[in-house]
Amino acid sequence: MRLCIVANSATESFGGGFISTNTLEHALEKRGYEIETVQSPEEISNPDIILHQNIKYLVQTQRICEKKNLPLIVTVNGFISCCTGTHVINKTKYGVSCHKCTPWGAFNCFLKDRRNKYPSMTERVFNTLTTIPRFILLKERMNALNRSNRVICISATGKKMLQIAGVGGNIEVIPQPVSSSFLIDPEIRLFDEKLVLFTGGISWIKGAHLAAEAVSKLDGVKLVLVGKGYEKIKRCIVKKLGDDALFCGVVNNKQIKNYYYSAHVVLFPSIWFEAFGRGWAEACMCGKPVVVFNDRGGASDYLKHEETALLSDYDVDAYAEQIQRLFDDDALYRRISRNAQEYAKKNFLADVVAKKYEKVFEEVLEK
Structure with missing residues (x-):
């Protein structure tokens, strides 16, 4: 089968969506698919099926597929149903969930959100002034999803x-x-102590400050932070943890394990x-327990x-208690470690996911 993947240009070493696209592409190639990856929908030739990944050019891809009568499957790797991509209003320390985006709500989010004390004033002004164009694009994307042959969500x-935003079908x-490759122990240990790890953007929406506050309540535990982040929030973390906060910068996907x-x-x-x-x-x-x-x-x-895993309500004290349990209870630690890895192998391994995509391809082509 000839498959065309429309995806943003990036290396396979950085960015969750980019890494996922490359991982899926390699798995599908192993299953015998003839794959062409393009950055722009104008480059689409005449494959059997189109798989649009990520967000960029979604509307254009849908229109071209409709014009050429090509079957289109769209993977939605983020919350494109919200202008800010978060579905959270930052009225409280932990944020308040917001299930439906409106123009006025989006304007308030860009103008007043607590996380906006971290970006520059230029970014804040730009985001606020472009609220209406962003909301129009949101609606166009929802329409494109409704006109696609199948939509794949990752959770x-x-x-x-998406259903709340009006996507049916x-x-x-x-x-x-x-x-x-994550199953293979590299037999490299970067630290001599038992540490907790935070990965991803060091930002308000990722909860980096909450991770720091929780760790500050534990005795003798250090926090390693991997990823790019705003200097202002880094200073907040250092204020809470001092030398117990270790910033390692951006690490590519081949080294993160x-x-x-x-x-x-x-x-x-x-x-x-x-x-x-x-x-x-x-x-x-x-095989690492997560909280x-x-x-x-x-x-x-x-x-x-x-x-x-260990799950906590949105309360830093409760979150800290769950972390502490994994330092105090070896039996609990081993059980979660084993179960988490088995669950990941059954559900997230690239070949397992590729088979699920293959089933969708076959169903769409049959129709």
Whole structure:
């Protein structure tokens, strides 16, 4: 089968959506697919089926596929049903969930959101002034999804949010793929101590400040932070943890598993709604227990408390207690480590995910 993947240009070493696209592409090639990857929909030739990944050019891709009468499947790797991409209003320390985006609501988010004390004034002004064009684009994207042959979401919460935004029809839930290379222990330990690890953007919406506050309540525990971040929030973290905060900068996907295997526990305290958030899935594949907040999509859509992870309500004290349990209870640690890795192997391995996509391809072509 000839498959054309429309995806943004990027290396396979950085960015969750980009990594997922490359991982899926390699898995489908192993299953015998003839794949052409293009950056722009204008480059689409005449394949059997189109798979549009990520967000950029979604509207253009749908129009070209309709014009050429080509079957289109769209993978939604983020919350494109919200102008800010978060579905969270930052009225409180932990944010307040917002399920439906409106022009006035989006304007207030860009203008007043607590996280806006971290970007520059130029960014804040630009985001606020472009609220209406962003909302129009949101509506155009929802229309494009409705006119596609199939929509794939990477979590149950992502599906729910699209339905609230007006996307009907058949929406599949298929997780992002994780490479089997994460199952192989690199036998490299970067630290001598038992540390907790935070990966992803060091930002308000990712909950980096909450991870720091939780760790500050534990005795003798250090926090390793991997990823790009705003200097202002880094200073907030240092204020809470001092030398117990270790910033390692951006790490590419080929090296990140060294950090997973070197950590004792991995933290995933996102405030915004996560479409997936592959950091926790990679940690599970490495057999590392993760501690996550509940009810904001992503990890909490997949993992179960005290079986494959430890889940906490949005309370830093409760979150800190869950982290501490994994330092105090060896039996609990081993059970979650084992169960998480088995769950990840059954659900997130690239070949497993590729088979689910293959089933969707066959169903769409049959119709």
